[in-house]
Amino acid sequence: MSQADTVIVLDFETTGLSPDYGDRAIEIGAVKIQNGMVIDRFQALMNPGRRVSGFIENYTGITNAMLKTAAPCEEVMQQFANFISDYNLVAHNASFDKRFLDAELANISRSYSGQFSCSMLMARRIYQQAPNHKLSSLVRYTNIQSAGEFHRALYDAEMTAKFWLIMLADMQQTYNLGSIPFLLTQRLAKTPKQKVQSLLSSWA
Template sequence: MNANSLIILDFETTGLSPDNGDRAIEIGAVKLVDGVITDRFQELMNPGCRVSYFIEDYTGITNSMLSKAAPCGEVMARFADFIQGQNLVAHNASFDKRFLDSELSRISMDYDGQFACSLLLSRRLYQAAPNHKLGTLINYKGIASNGSFHRALYDSEMTAKLWLAMLNDIVERADIDDVPFSLVQKLAKTTKANIPKFLANCA
């Protein structure tokens, strides 16, 4: 499967770790087909507990908004259908994968795609970037945005634009016609020092 046909997702959550009881409060995702966004998914979800003022302030998602949202299980069941058969990407994928796995396990559902991390890939490709936060990389690559990060669908859309820019850079640097998903996974695990050699051997 090519790396330009997949789903890019982002969670907003009550905290940093489902192992500590944190829950998802919003999921946003875009579906890419041959590098074009063909579908979107965005829903708030009620975690069954109040979120902190910090999270309200950070995300703009209030307890009042969540009180009107469907329960996590209902939203995640719909999202499981949305992602079936697709590979997945997130910026700092280990975070989002933990919440995806945790929320789906609560409703005895699963998914069949593999994950790649746009954060790890950016660290290999853009070693001169000031840092590898999503907003920084969007500016670094000159991608237009309105700066409204920390809502799930917007972050997914911006990650998609960054992802496609990275794929384009791989095509140019490696002199190849397209980028298989497996190549991206290998590239993200390659040491920074070996990136030039890795790309030179792709052609």
Template sequence: MTLANKVIVLDFETTGLSPNNADRAIEIGAVKLIDGEIVDSFQELMNPGRSVNSFIENYTGITNAMLKEADSCEAVMTRFANFIEDFNLVAHNASFDKKFLDAEFEHCQQQYSGQFACSLLLSRRISQDAPNHKLGTLVEYHQLPNDGVFHRALADATMTAHLWNHQLQLLQQQLPHKAITFELINQISKRPKAQVSGYLQSL
């Protein structure tokens, strides 16, 4: 049993949508969350070995000039592997970040032992009244702390960490006598939305 309040919350900025199309990471941002507190952070740009297009430059604010000065993906991701240790991992739209983490770790022969959870999937189940489940919308909907910066990895990871803490609090209010474990989060996240309320009442 692993409590859900000890996690690494991460976010990638990338050259495109999929490593299957030879896209690479250009920035990793992550925070280490223990008992609701951010105790450490990791943020580095990384050089993917080729230029990024103007859309990515405008979307992220990360320019080719910035990436030219950065270390290689392999060097940065090797350092990130040490940062992760054996923690479980959280991301908003985790399927995207997991694909890139797996692909970048394969490039540098690294691995991780933790499991992934997705704050977006969880939001769809426990915050069904939200207008949508984009990170920026949820930050505003739940009135969470933010510095107004979006689409940079550490800023997005930090906002996701605040969202994750809020989600754990919402669940703890509904389940006051139950430990909120990482396994429970993933059980909730897999259930059809219509079944979530009944499932929580059955616990």
């Protein structure tokens, strides 16, 4: 089984686009994949200490009333830091989630040792003919069954995990790869599209 199967797939919902401008996390969802199967889940709303905008309420379905009774970010992130342990991490548009993970863990003086890989950047190389590389579009493109609402953290993490496993399987079949080390997924995300075939063929 591919080493890249053993990962934490995570997703944040937030008050805005960047912690550099004071934005905070309001929900974290994650699933642990081991040997190609989801074996554990983590989901929690978190109170950022201030009201969120009407746009964020409408976009995520997470209301100020829901956040009012949620545990503070600091408490939730202590639990989440324990959940991710030293596993490698996957997210769709990972640069976004990594910024919030780094910022929220810095607030509580916690860190992590795992590396990140981005399913969106990989998808741009593996599924170059897809209409676009939004998570919802890729779920449809790869015929993944879905019945929930996007833009809630656990659901997005679940869909990303399903897509991740399908993408790894497609890579193994197309390029006759016996296994896919996590390093390869990271390298692939940085490879120019026209050199993807050469990289994966040489890795077999």
